[in-house]
Amino acid sequence: MLELHLTAPERESPASGPEAGETGLYDLIVLGGGPAGLTAAIYAGRARLKTLVLTGYLPGGQPANTDVVENFPAFPDGVAGPELARLFLQQARRFGARLETDEAVRVDFSTRPFAIHTHKATYQGRTVIVATGVVPRRLGVPGEDRFFGRGVSSCATCDGFFYRDRDVVVVGGGDSALAEGIFLTRFARQVTIVHRRDELRATKIYQERAFANPKIRFLLSTVVEEILGDQTVNGVRVRNVKTGESRIVETDGVFIYVGMEPRTELFVGQLELNEQGYVVSDRRQRTNVPGVFVAGDVQDPLYRQIVVAAGSGAIAAMEAEKFLGEYPDVSNQPGSKAL
Amino acid sequence: MPLISQEIANQVKDYFADLTGRVRLIMFTQEFECEFCAETRQLVEEIARLSDKVEAEVYNFVTDREKANELGVDKIPAIAVIGAQDYGVRFYGIPAGYEFSSLIQAIRTVSAGRPELLSPEGVQRLARIGSPVHIQVFVTPTCPYCPQAVVLAHQMAVASPMVRADMVEATEFPHLAIKYQVMGVPRTVINEKTHIEGAAPESLVLAKLEEALAGSRA
Amino acid sequence: MFQISLGAKRYDVIVIGGGPAGATAALYAARAGLATLVIDKGLTAGALGTTGNIVNYPGVPGPISGAELVRRIREQAASFGAEFVNDRALRAELAGPDKKIWGGQGVYTGRAVIIATGALGRTQHIPGEERLLGRGVSYCATCDGAFFRERQVAVAGNNDEAAEEALTLTRFASTVHFLSPTPVLQASPHLAGELRSHPRVVFYPAARLREIIGTERVEMVRFTSEGKEQTIPVEGVFIYLQGNLPITDFLEGQLPTSEGGCLLVDEHFQTAIPGVFAAGDVLCRHLKQAVIAAAEGAQAAMAVDRYLHGREKLRPDWSK
Numbered sequence: 074m075l076e077l078h079l080t081a082p083e084r085e086s087p088a089s090g091p092e093a094g095e096t097g098l099y100d101l102i103v104l105g106g107g108p109a110g111l112t113a114a115i116y117a118g119r120a121r122l123k124t125l126v127l128t129g130y131l132p133g134g135q136p137a138n139t140d141v142v143e144n145f146p147a148f149p150d151g152v153a154g155p156e157l158a159r160l161f162l163q164q165a166r167r168f169g170a171r172l173e174t175d176e177a178v179r180v181d182f183s184t185r186p187f188a189i190h191t192h193k194a195t196y197q198g199r200t201v202i203v204a205t206g207v208v209p210r211r212l213g214v215p216g217e218d219r220f221f222g223r224g225v226s227s228c229a230t231c232d233g234f235f236y237r238d239r240d241v242v243v244v245g246g247g248d249s250a251l252a253e254g255i256f257l258t259r260f261a262r263q264v265t266i267v268h269r270r271d272e273l274r275a276t277k278i279y280q281e282r283a284f285a286n287p288k289i290r291f292l293l294s295t296v297v298e299e300i301l302g303d304q305t306v307n308g309v310r311v312r313n314v315k316t317g318e319s320r321i322v323e324t325d326g327v328f329i330y331v332g333m334e335p336r337t338e339l340f341v342g343q344l345e346l347n348e349q350g351y352v353v354s355d356r357r358q359r360t361n362v363p364g365v366f367v368a369g370d371v372q373d374p375l376y377r378q379i380v381v382a383a384g385s386g387a388i389a390a391m392e393a394e395k396f397l398g399e400y401p402d403v404s405n406q407p408g409s410k411a412l
Numbered sequence: 413m414p415l416i417s418q419e420i421a422n423q424v425k426d427y428f429a430d431l432t433g434r435v436r437l438i439m440f441t442q443e444f445e446c447e448f449c450a451e452t453r454q455l456v457e458e459i460a461r462l463s464d465k466v467e468a469e470v471y472n473f474v475t476d477r478e479k480a481n482e483l484g485v486d487k488i489p490a491i492a493v494i495g496a497q498d499y500g501v502r503f504y505g506i507p508a509g510y511e512f513s514s515l516i517q518a519i520r521t522v523s524a525g526r527p528e529l530l531s532p533e534g535v536q537r538l539a540r541i542g543s544p545v546h547i548q549v550f551v552t553p554t555c556p557y558c559p560q561a562v563v564l565a566h567q568m569a570v571a572s573p574m575v576r577a578d579m580v581e582a583t584e585f586p587h588l589a590i591k592y593q594v595m596g597v598p599r600t601v602i603n604e605k606t607h608i609e610g611a612a613p614e615s616l617v618l619a620k621l622e623e624a625l626a627g628s629r630a
Numbered sequence: 631m632f633q634i635s636l637g638a639k640r641y642d643v644i645v646i647g648g649g650p651a652g653a654t655a656a657l658y659a660a661r662a663g664l665a666t667l668v669i670d671k672g673l674t675a676g677a678l679g680t681t682g683n684i685v686n687y688p689g690v691p692g693p694i695s696g697a698e699l700v701r702r703i704r705e706q707a708a709s710f711g712a713e714f715v716n717d718r719a720l721r722a723e724l725a726g727p728d729k730k731i732w733g734g735q736g737v738y739t740g741r742a743v744i745i746a747t748g749a750l751g752r753t754q755h756i757p758g759e760e761r762l763l764g765r766g767v768s769y770c771a772t773c774d775g776a777f778f779r780e781r782q783v784a785v786a787g788n789n790d791e792a793a794e795e796a797l798t799l800t801r802f803a804s805t806v807h808f809l810s811p812t813p814v815l816q817a818s819p820h821l822a823g824e825l826r827s828h829p830r831v832v833f834y835p836a837a838r839l840r841e842i843i844g845t846e847r848v849e850m851v852r853f854t855s856e857g858k859e860q861t862i863p864v865e866g867v868f869i870y871l872q873g874n875l876p877i878t879d880f881l882e883g884q885l886p887t888s889e890g891g892c893l894l895v896d897e898h899f900q901t902a903i904p905g906v907f908a909a910g911d912v913l914c915r916h917l918k919q920a921v922i923a924a925a926e927g928a929q930a931a932m933a934v935d936r937y938l939h940g941r942e943k944l945r946p947d948w949s950k
Binding site for chain 1: 650653654657658661662663686687688689690691699702703705706709897915916917919921922924925926927928929932935
């Protein structure tokens with residue numbers, strides 16, 4: 074059998090405003106379609122809340138980009154990331170959530186119902202769950218932007234194929250860098266892992282696997298200073314932070330796994346964010362705005378696990394349901410706010 | 413040995429239940445020297461069995477050269493998704509992995525005969541296009557972001573008679589990947605020269621499209 | 631899958647309770663390379679054990695039974711090296727670098743502990759139960775069964791734990807009067823079958839224990855079964871009934887609890903005693919959902935990893 078992924082075809086995009094009933098008002102709008110957002114949708118659906126999920130351009134979230142997930146509980150043999158993503162999406166739909174591969178570009182949490190503006194439409198929600206997740210951090214070095222897509226990437230599962238029998242550099246020292254480095258050895262001739270510290274951050278199981286792989290070598294205490302190339306990448310200039318020595322490492326590709334940044338630009342000035350830009354929440358997933366909840370990696374700089382994100386999504390949905398029970402009336406009549 | 417599992421076949425049948433217009437999947441293959449031709453052919457034939465509104469027609473790229481030229485097909489395996497008209501929707505390479513969804517979506521859109529997923533503003537902008545536009549979206553089957561870019565391009569092809577759009581599976585056409593320096597997917601190439609990295613939103617793709625045409629007029 | 635572990639080994643972490651919280655904690659701990667032991671009473675002993683159709687556990691369309699869901703998580707934990715022992719915690723010594731847990735089958739030693747015992751505990755409310763504890767009333771057949779050789783005993787309960795304990799007692803007692811609060815046993819089929827067909831077992835369906843009678847020791851039990859009240863002479867009463875309170879009795883007050891009996895932890899799921907963590911329903915933080923318990927188990931295990939390796943920051947275990 075051929076490996077085939079089927080995500081449900083998209084429904085018609087709204088001409089203006091959502092289709093949910095006459096008032097165009099949702100009980101819950103979930104921003105983000107990763108494990109947190111989709112678990113929230115599952116729980117909201119079970120509670121019969123009229124729910125809209127704006128999944129953005131990667132429905133399923135980070136798992137969709139992950140080769141294999143070994144530690145999401147209930148899968149004793151592990152599960153392919155995209156398959157897990159598909160299961161989450163299917164379940165959310167089954168419980169009645171409306172999913173749109175659309176993304177918020179502006180939000181207004183100043184009054185209820187909350188307004189969510191996307192490229193295509195404006196939606197209104199009596200409650201909102203922010204579950205926008207994180208994005209890969211960039212190195213911020215010369216050449217990175219120029220060569221992005223032409224030798225620089227943050228997605229080994231997407232782009233690994235193009236480096237068959239070539240040499241690649243993976244920047245980073247955590248589990249992602251090592252796991253993706255190991256993945257790349259399926260294609261690449263050699264994988265060089267470059268990390269700025271002198272010891273790797275990754276958990277033991279990944280370090281053991283990486284050290285055992287003959288195609289992987291390590292450059293520790295090393296940072297990338299510049300990505301070089303002509304039409305495409307042909308090398309990186311690196312510097313040893315201990316000796317100060319710089320040199321050029323020839324490579325055909327650079328994969329960057331140096332951590333993640335929370336996607337919270339939209340909420341600056343509306344939601345309380347911590348120093349690193351993560352949304353501040355309490356144990357009940359509440360933000361500083363009553364009726365706006367948060368779940369998943371966007372409020373979790375520490376754990377960043379699929380099951381932890383899913384758990385927080387379930388809590389957020391149940392809190393939203395409770396909130397609606399206590400505060401059913403919205404302060405404005407829908408439609409009377411200027412959109 | 414079927415390529416489509418029973419579970420997925422049932423889902424596809426559901427999605428095809430409300431098809432209105434007839435769709436022909438016109439496939440070009442050849443007997444040898446084509447790595448995925450046999451599988452693509454089988455896939456197309458299995459899909460056609462899932463709805464009586466969908467038909468598969470298989471041609472030989474070598475001996476049916478005229479037909480290939482008529483449809484502008486220049487490499488194989490190729491699938492042209494034709495409805496009441498030829499909207500310029502093409503798949504080059506096997507639409508497996510995530511791209512299977514793109515093919516199912518293309519069939520639905522072509523059957524409906526209108527770009528149901530574009531915004532009204534987008535449809536208007538495309539109506540103003542007066543010169544030919546060729547969009548090629550490079551993908552790999554394991555790229556989860558890619559279907560968005562493919563589906564968007566095909567919507568534009570259906571929206572405007574000036575636009576034709578191809579999914580190009582990069583691993584099967586390495587010479588094209590090299591030609592356009594594709595090392596990350598999805599990569600959208602408009603009229604040979606204008607490139608977009610990643611799955612961009614409709615407004616950005618339209619802007620790049622208009623830019624590509626303005627450039628060529630200058 | 632389950633290895634009998636007799637406690638000679640010093641583990642890195644002992645997880646008490648093998649439900650979604652405990653099994654997920656064990657999965658994460660084992661995968662992080664920690665020597666992990668789970669002390670668990672059986673697949674049907676916990677809240678999920680009697681849940682029939684779960685459809686909202688994310689990633690598992692279901693319907694799936696609670697026991698099957700837990701079984702899968704345990705299998706996953708075992709695949710990374712977590713060990714499981716079929717036992718229950720009766721006593722614990724938690725202070726200091728070496729934590730000891732006394733079970734019915736042995737003593738287990740670990741550098742850290744995760745308490746994930748859930749919330750099926752009950753207050754002692756049957757008249758006579760508290761007064762006669764240790765004088766005929768017991769919660770542990772493997773501990774106390776030998777005292778009832780050729781005597782009559784009663785067992786109150788309806789799950790795997792109760793069934794197994796009753797079968798243990800058949801090796802000693804002349805007759806085991808099994809009082810099941812439900813008409814049908816909610817234990818695994820083979821255990822239920824073995825119990826029901828045992829020549830020394832008398833089964834009373836829909837039985838409610840009303841009073842344990844005796845002056846110095848247990849002499850009789852009074853109960854109703856299918857509406858009819860009965861009093862029978864027994865010398866021992868073994869109780870495995872379930873309530874809805876956090877199970878913390880084995881801690882004997884070593885850890886502070888809330889008014890509702892829930893264990894208290896900080897934001898990293900650590901209790902007041904360093905090296906002792908807790909997760910799941912025993913914390914009564916949220917509505918009881920398997921995915922929430924699993925999430926807490928994962929977080930507690932990651933905190934244990936940090937505690938044992940003395941690292942400043944948590945190291946997220948990414949599967950990506």
